[in-house]
Amino acid sequence: MSTLWRLLGALAGGVAGVALGIGIAKAFESSVLWVALAAAGLIVVCVVLYLVARTQRTAGSTWGEFMPGLLLGFNTGINGALIASIVGPVGIVVCVVPALAVIAPLARTGVYQFFLGWFNLVMPMSWVVIALGLLFVLASGLLALVNLIFKSEFLKIEKLTMDPGTGTTYLVGGLAGNGNLSPNSTGFNMGSFAFLKSGQDSAYLEQHEAGHTLNLGVWGFVVHFIGALDENVFGGGNGAYTELFAESHVPQSSRQGPIFPMWCDPVGESATAFAAHPVGT
Numbered sequence: 001m002s003t004l005w006r007l008l009g010a011l012a013g014g015v016a017g018v019a020l021g022i023g024i025a026k027a028f029e030s031s032v033l034w035v036a037l038a039a040a041g042l043i044v045v046c047v048v049l050y051l052v053a054r055t056q057r058t059a060g061s062t063w064g065e066f067m068p069g070l071l072l073g074f075n076t077g078i079n080g081a082l083i084a085s086i087v088g089p090v091g092i093v094v095c096v097v098p099a100l101a102v103i104a105p106l107a108r109t110g111v112y113q114f115f116l117g118w119f120n121l122v123m124p125m126s127w128v129v130i131a132l133g134l135l136f137v138l139a140s141g142l143l144a145l146v147n148l149i150f151k152s153e154f155l156k157i158e159k160l161t162m163d164p165g166t167g168t169t170y171l172v173g174g175l176a177g178n179g180n181l182s183p184n185s186t187g188f189n190m191g192s193f194a195f196l197k198s199g200q201d202s203a204y205l206e207q208h209e210a211g212h213t214l215n216l217g218v219w220g221f222v223v224h225f226i227g228a229l230d231e232n233v234f235g236g237g238n239g240a241y242t243e244l245f246a247e248s249h250v251p252q253s254s255r256q257g258p259i260f261p262m263w264c265d266p267v268g269e270s271a272t273a274f275a276a277h278p279v280g281t
Helices: 002-028 032-054 062-087 089-102 110-122 124-150 174-178 203-232 241-247
Strands: 157-163 168-173 187-190 193-196
Touching: 002 032, 002 062, 002 089, 032 062, 032 203, 032 241, 062 089, 062 124, 062 203, 089 110, 089 203, 110 124, 110 203, 124 157, 124 168, 124 174, 124 187, 124 193, 124 203, 157 174, 168 174, 168 203, 174 193, 187 203, 193 203, 203 241
Parallel strands: 168 193
Antiparallel strands: 157 168, 187 193
């Protein structure tokens, strides 16, 4: 039944998403004012949908499964309309990958997550976050080179690795990793990039941040940032809606917070201890 309710939500959200996506594409052909209005509309709708979804956290329930599907369909519809406006209707086939997340058993497989993670690179609704992440990497790398002279531990990059399974690159240390604005966090996600504090790299943290990469693929940049505010500014902590889904990418034996079983098999009880995650996760 999870797949059915997600599918129905995705169909409803997809219709609205396509309509808004067409409006956004037309706005870019008009004026800055129309672009601003379209962006404001996108943010308002995403905030409303997120707040409603935040009240429906029970996996397997009608609304608990419908709302993730609704958010997914909305984001996928916008992606489809924007891609079609850039490369033509044939580009819409890209949207098949995030849409398949409505199939619960498929969404939990490593093969599917491989494609979803890498497809962030070709989905317009992921580009804002990925572009900022790339900027953070370049700034951190440049300052790390300058730091060869100054020898500051704050600017020193400890490690740079990649998880090919989700297309997530991890930068440990450096300006972005150590300059985290959330005092209790150890890392944060910016789409295809995750930034971890020096000495804090761990399999758990990498798996959690990769979960946010998958979230971005199905929900887009606006929900990504709303979730970060929910977690870090408005007190949601590890109970913030997007955190529940990201934590589900962590194997059951390693979890540090509650989950919604999007990216894993829904077996056993999750841990309830507070786990602080950073701005942007």
